[in-house]
Amino acid sequence: MTQSPIPEPIWRPNPADLVTATISRFTSNVAERTGLEFDNYQDLWAWSVEHLEEFWATVWDFFGIQADGEPTPVLADDKMPGARWFPRVRLNYAEHALRHGADPATVDTVAVTAVGEDGVVTRTTWGELRAQVGALAGWLRGAGVRPGDRVVGYLPNTAPTLVAFLATASIGAIWSACAQDYSGRGAAARFAQLEPVVLFAADGYLWNGRPHDRRGEVAELQRALPTLRATVHVPNLGLDGNSAKDPAESTLSARTAGSREVMWEQATGTPANPVFERVGFDAPLWVLFSSGTTGLPKGIVHGHGGVLLEHSKMLGLHLDLRPNRPLFWYTTTNWMMWNIVASGLLVGAPVVLYDGSPGYPAPDRLWRIAAEERVSALGLSPGYLLASAQADLAPGRDLDLGALRTIGATGAPVSSASYHWVREHVGAHVQLSSTTGGTDVVSGFAGSAPSTSVWAGEISAPALGVALAAWDSAGHPLVGEVGELVVTRPMPSMPVRFWNDPTGERYHEAYFSTYPGVWRHGDWMLTTRHGSVVVSGRSDSTLNRHGVRLGSADIYAVLDRIPEIRESLVIGAELTDGDYWLVVFVTMAEGVELTETLIADVKSAIRSGASPRHVPDDVIAVPAIPHTRTGKKLEVPVKRIIQGHSLEKVASREAVDDFEALTHFRTYRRTLPVSVGEDHR
The missing domain is CATH 3.40.50.12780 (ANL, N-terminal domain)
Structure with a gap:
C-alpha cells in the first residue's frame, strides 16, 4: 500500500537565521563531544532521549550552570516517580x-x-x-x-x-x-x-x-x-x-x-x-497549583535545579532567546506561563510584563505592545489569535513587527486557520509555535525550534530531552493513530512532590497509575510520519461514539472557521442504558441568531470537516462558555453536570472565570441511575 506524501509545511526554517541560532551552536557542541553527525532536528531529539544523561550534561555545560559540588552523576536514579538528578550539587535559580x-x-x-x-x-x-x-x-x-x-x-x-x-x-x-x-x-x-x-x-x-x-x-x-x-x-x-x-x-x-x-x-x-x-x-x-475545578487545588512542587535546566533549554534552544531578544507572553501570575516569562532572565532575555485586558482599549493591544517593545518571542492564547482574525486585524500591515521571530501559543489546540492567518496577516517570516505541556512539569512536552518546520494544525516536534510517545491501552506505541500522551523517561522538571502528600500516593495516582513507571498526562495525542504531534484534547473528555474516538479539538477546528459562531464547547456524555448525547454549545457573534439553517450548516461542516460519526445530536446557543482562570474550556465539569452530578461537586467557584455561565448548564441535565451516588438537586 502506497503511503500518502508528507504534507507541505506552512513554514520552513530560514537557512540564514539557522547559522546564528543557539540550537545550531548547541548541535555543533554535541557533535564535538560525541563525534556524531546530526542531519536534522529529529536526529538531535532521538539522541537526546536515548542518551538522556549526556544530553542534560551538555545542557549544563552549554548554559554555564554555576553550582557547588560535582555535576555527576547526572541521573542517580531514573525510576518514575522518584528520579534523582544531580544529587551532589547545590545551586540557586535566582543566582542564574x-x-x-x-x-x-x-x-x-x-x-x-x-x-x-x-x-x-x-x-x-x-x-x-x-x-x-x-x-x-x-x-x-x-x-x-x-x-x-x-x-x-x-x-x-x-x-x-x-x-x-x-x-x-x-x-x-x-x-x-x-x-x-x-x-x-x-x-x-x-x-x-x-x-x-x-x-x-x-x-x-x-x-x-x-x-x-x-x-x-x-x-x-x-x-x-x-x-x-x-x-x-x-x-x-x-x-x-x-x-x-x-x-x-x-x-x-x-x-x-x-x-x-x-x-x-x-x-x-x-x-x-x-x-x-x-x-x-x-x-x-x-x-504551582492545579486549576482546582474540584476539591482543593493540588500544590505541585518544582525544584531549583529542574526548573533552571528545563527553562534554559526551552527558552534558549527552542525559543532562541538571548540578550536583546525580548520575551512577552500574555499571562497572569497564577498561570505557569508567568513562571516561564520570569525564566527569560536565565538566558539574558529582557522580559515584558503586561497587566490588564488583552482587548483594552482595542483588540490589537498585545500586538501593539509587541511592536513597541521590539519583542522577539510573543506568547498568545489560541483564543486571542482567533479573536484577532475575527476582528479583521492585520498586525503585520499596521505595525512594525520586524523584530518578531516566534509566536508561541498554548493552553488549547491551535486551529489550522490560525496558522494561515498568522502567515497572511502577521508575517511569513514568523514561526507559529504551538506548544503542549502543563503546570505539572512547568514546561512543554512538544513545540518548535528554529530548526523545525511547521505544519498547519500540528505541533512541530517533541521537545529535546522529552521521551514523548502515544500509547494504546496495552502500552504499545502508536504512529498515525491517536493514543495516550506518555513520557517514558524522566524530565528534570517533573514535580519533586505534591504538597501535603507525604507518602507520594496522590502524585503516583495522578500520573503513574495507568502505566507503571511511565508518565501518563491525560491527553490524546497522535504522532505523524513526519515527526510532528497533534494533541486532540483531554483523554477524559474524548468524544467516543460507537467506539470511535475523536478529540474535541478536531471539531473546534471546524467550528472556528464559521464566522457566525464566536466560541463553542463540544460535549459527549454517556447517559443511562448506553445512551450517548453529543452536543455542541455555541455563543453567537454579535447580532447573529442560531437558526435551523445555521444548525444544519454546523452539522454539515462537522460531517465533512471532522467526522460523519461525530455529527452532534444538538447544537444549542448559550449565553457564555465557562473556562478555568487560565482559559481552558471546562469540558469535563460541563459533561458531569449534564450527567447529573451536583454543581458543587464538579467545580469550585474560585477556579472558574464565569461561574454563572457554568450554572446555566444545569438546564441540560440528563437522567442517570441513582447509583452514581451524587446529589442530583
Whole structure:
C-alpha cells in the first residue's frame, strides 16, 4: 500500500537565521563531544532521549550552570516517580536569573519592562533589578525568613511581583503566587495549605479601564492565614495600603496576631547586592497549583535545579532567546506561563510584563505592545489569535513587527486557520509555535525550534530531552493513530512532590497509575510520519461514539472557521442504558441568531470537516462558555453536570472565570441511575 506524501509545511526554517541560532551552536557542541553527525532536528531529539544523561550534561555545560559540588552523576536514579538528578550539587535559580546584572557590559541595559493597562511603562535595568532583589532579600532575612519557609504573593503581573519572587528564591525560601481576580477565599484555598510566613499583596488592579480595589480581599486572605509573620503591601492602584473600602475590613484591623504590616517602599528601601543561598538540586523553588475545578487545588512542587535546566533549554534552544531578544507572553501570575516569562532572565532575555485586558482599549493591544517593545518571542492564547482574525486585524500591515521571530501559543489546540492567518496577516517570516505541556512539569512536552518546520494544525516536534510517545491501552506505541500522551523517561522538571502528600500516593495516582513507571498526562495525542504531534484534547473528555474516538479539538477546528459562531464547547456524555448525547454549545457573534439553517450548516461542516460519526445530536446557543482562570474550556465539569452530578461537586467557584455561565448548564441535565451516588438537586 502506497503511503500518502508528507504534507507541505506552512513554514520552513530560514537557512540564514539557522547559522546564528543557539540550537545550531548547541548541535555543533554535541557533535564535538560525541563525534556524531546530526542531519536534522529529529536526529538531535532521538539522541537526546536515548542518551538522556549526556544530553542534560551538555545542557549544563552549554548554559554555564554555576553550582557547588560535582555535576555527576547526572541521573542517580531514573525510576518514575522518584528520579534523582544531580544529587551532589547545590545551586540557586535566582543566582542564574540575575547574573547578567553583574556584568558591567549589561548592568545598565533594560531587564524588565512593565506595561500597565493605563499605558504607563516602567523599565528596570539589570543593575536596578539586582539591587531591588538584594534589598528585599535582606528585609526577608531580617524578618526571620529562612530556606524552606513559604512566601506568597496575591499580586498582578507587575515588576514588584518578579522582584518578590527572585528575592524569595535567592534565600532558598519557597514562592507561590495567585492573581487578584481570585477572591481572598479563592487565594486562601491555595495559600493556606502552605502555611506561609510572609504575604505580598497589592491594593488592586486595572481591568478593561476600571480599577478593582482588592484591599478587602487582602484582609480576608490575611484572616485565613494564621501563620503570617508579616504582610508587605504593594501599591499598584495608588490606594492607601492600610484602608479598605469598608473601614471595618481594613488590612490593619485584620492583622494576624504577631504579624507586621510593611509597605513595599520600606522593604525595598536599602539597595544591596543580592546574596544567594545555594540549595540542593531538588530543593523546592515554587509551588504551582492545579486549576482546582474540584476539591482543593493540588500544590505541585518544582525544584531549583529542574526548573533552571528545563527553562534554559526551552527558552534558549527552542525559543532562541538571548540578550536583546525580548520575551512577552500574555499571562497572569497564577498561570505557569508567568513562571516561564520570569525564566527569560536565565538566558539574558529582557522580559515584558503586561497587566490588564488583552482587548483594552482595542483588540490589537498585545500586538501593539509587541511592536513597541521590539519583542522577539510573543506568547498568545489560541483564543486571542482567533479573536484577532475575527476582528479583521492585520498586525503585520499596521505595525512594525520586524523584530518578531516566534509566536508561541498554548493552553488549547491551535486551529489550522490560525496558522494561515498568522502567515497572511502577521508575517511569513514568523514561526507559529504551538506548544503542549502543563503546570505539572512547568514546561512543554512538544513545540518548535528554529530548526523545525511547521505544519498547519500540528505541533512541530517533541521537545529535546522529552521521551514523548502515544500509547494504546496495552502500552504499545502508536504512529498515525491517536493514543495516550506518555513520557517514558524522566524530565528534570517533573514535580519533586505534591504538597501535603507525604507518602507520594496522590502524585503516583495522578500520573503513574495507568502505566507503571511511565508518565501518563491525560491527553490524546497522535504522532505523524513526519515527526510532528497533534494533541486532540483531554483523554477524559474524548468524544467516543460507537467506539470511535475523536478529540474535541478536531471539531473546534471546524467550528472556528464559521464566522457566525464566536466560541463553542463540544460535549459527549454517556447517559443511562448506553445512551450517548453529543452536543455542541455555541455563543453567537454579535447580532447573529442560531437558526435551523445555521444548525444544519454546523452539522454539515462537522460531517465533512471532522467526522460523519461525530455529527452532534444538538447544537444549542448559550449565553457564555465557562473556562478555568487560565482559559481552558471546562469540558469535563460541563459533561458531569449534564450527567447529573451536583454543581458543587464538579467545580469550585474560585477556579472558574464565569461561574454563572457554568450554572446555566444545569438546564441540560440528563437522567442517570441513582447509583452514581451524587446529589442530583
